Amino acid sequence: MPPRSKSRSRSTSRSRGARSKSPAKATKKASVTSTKKSKPKVGLGSGKAEYTIILPVYNERENLPIMIHLFSQYLSLTDYHVIIVEDNSPDGTREVAKQLQNSYGADFITVLEREGKLGLGSAYLSALHLVKSPFVILMDADLSHHPKFIPKFVSKMSESGCDVVTGTRYRDGGGVAGWDTRRKVMSKGANFLADFLLSPGVSDLTGSFRLYKTPVLREIFPLIVSKGYVFQMEVMVRIIDAGYKVEEVGISFVDRIYGESKLGAGEVIGYLKGLLNLFLTT
Amino acid sequence: MLRYQRFSAVILPAFSCYCYFILLPLGWHFPRAIANALLNLVGGGWTYYSWRECIRILSPLLVVALLGIYALSDIAYTVITFNDCKDASAEIETQVAEAKKEMKRRKIA
Numbered sequence: 491m492p493p494r495s496k497s498r499s500r501s502t503s504r505s506r507g508a509r510s511k512s513p514a515k516a517t518k519k520a521s522v523t524s525t526k527k528s529k530p531k532v533g534l535g536s537g538k539a540e541y542t543i544i545l546p547v548y549n550e551r552e553n554l555p556i557m558i559h560l561f562s563q564y565l566s567l568t569d570y571h572v573i574i575v576e577d578n579s580p581d582g583t584r585e586v587a588k589q590l591q592n593s594y595g596a597d598f599i600t601v602l603e604r605e606g607k608l609g610l611g612s613a614y615l616s617a618l619h620l621v622k623s624p625f626v627i628l629m630d631a632d633l634s635h636h637p638k639f640i641p642k643f644v645s646k647m648s649e650s651g652c653d654v655v656t657g658t659r660y661r662d663g664g665g666v667a668g669w670d671t672r673r674k675v676m677s678k679g680a681n682f683l684a685d686f687l688l689s690p691g692v693s694d695l696t697g698s699f700r701l702y703k704t705p706v707l708r709e710i711f712p713l714i715v716s717k718g719y720v721f722q723m724e725v726m727v728r729i730i731d732a733g734y735k736v737e738e739v740g741i742s743f744v745d746r747i748y749g750e751s752k753l754g755a756g757e758v759i760g761y762l763k764g765l766l767n768l769f770l771t772t
Numbered sequence: 773m774l775r776y777q778r779f780s781a782v783i784l785p786a787f788s789c790y791c792y793f794i795l796l797p798l799g800w801h802f803p804r805a806i807a808n809a810l811l812n813l814v815g816g817g818w819t820y821y822s823w824r825e826c827i828r829i830l831s832p833l834l835v836v837a838l839l840g841i842y843a844l845s846d847i848a849y850t851v852i853t854f855n856d857c858k859d860a861s862a863e864i865e866t867q868v869a870e871a872k873k874e875m876k877r878r879k880i881a
Binding site: 671 | 786
């Protein structure tokens with residue numbers, strides 16, 4: 491009996507190369523576990539997150555820690571990754587961002603440092619180079635957008651199979667806190683005009699709280715030429731013209747900047763010029 | 773097709789029809805006819821124009837006016853029914869306080 495089994499084992503090991511295989515398998519397993527335990531890549535995250543949130547900040551020293559805290563309350567720290575794009579704020583936002591990264595881990599937060607206020611579009615584009623996940627979320631860092639809506643975006647996308655989910659203040663239970671009638675009229679007036687001229691099929695064109703599939707972003711964002719409010723409109727119009735499917739989820743927009751009138755005549759004229767440009771070129 | 777092209781494809785033929793069928797028969801006196809039609813609306817003018825003639829001559833202005841009425845009423849309706857999230861600002865303020873405590877605990881400025 492023993493000689494037969496010996497010969498059998500010899501023939502099988504020769505034909506299958508089992509002996510040569512198993513040591514290699516063993517070392518492969520060992521190297522994977524040692525990477526997991528000892529070396530998370532510093533500064534770029536572990537690359538395992540499903541969703542990346544790109545957060546451009548400028549002078550958000552007070553609000554940024556609160557945003558990160560809210561993320562940790564409502565989102566899973568392994569499924570989400572945050573890229574903070576910091577434009578050399580004079581109030582020390584960069585320091586706070588680095589402290590947050592040390593506290594919550596480089597697997598959760600990446601800080602992308604830039605030399606100055608180079609604009610929202612370029613902030614998104616620079617961050618897009620670092621994105622490895624299949625989904626990207628863009629939102630404001632001034633606490634006007636609440637992270638609790640992100641899971642709603644995610645479930646909307648998975649149940650409808652769309653390419654982009656946009657937060658709307660005008661439908662589906664969405665709304666605004668802290669706006670007087672004048673501000674509401676201007677917002678609705680601007681939206682009516684944009685809707686009439688561009689007929690995008692989306693109720694809130696200037697909204698900036700959205701969930702995108704990363705390939706859509708990579709294709710559309712380099713094409714955008716507008717600035718300010720019109721930037722978000724151009725993104726949505728180009729996405730719809732390219733044939734992607736967009737769904738909406740109602741969000742509450744909280745305006746905490748009481749009394750500050752950001753809508754002067756210059757802004758209105760800039761908006762109209764941008765809208766006209768979009769009307770003529772898309 | 774670009775959006776302005778889609779608009780032009782509707783507006784230009786319609787405006788051309790207006791110019792050809794309504795303004796052309798009036799000859800070079802058409803500005804006077806338009807002014808007369810406008811004045812007829814407010815009960816004046818130097819010749820009497822019937823309702824049909826007034827509408828025919830002023831049809832582009834009528835379209836713009838109807839559009840304006842639609843826009844104003846839509847904006848008024850949506851502003852009145854604009855959802856006010858009163859509890860959202862209270863919620864965020866309590867969460868700001870919680871977050872500040874957490875930041876103290878983690879020793880973040």
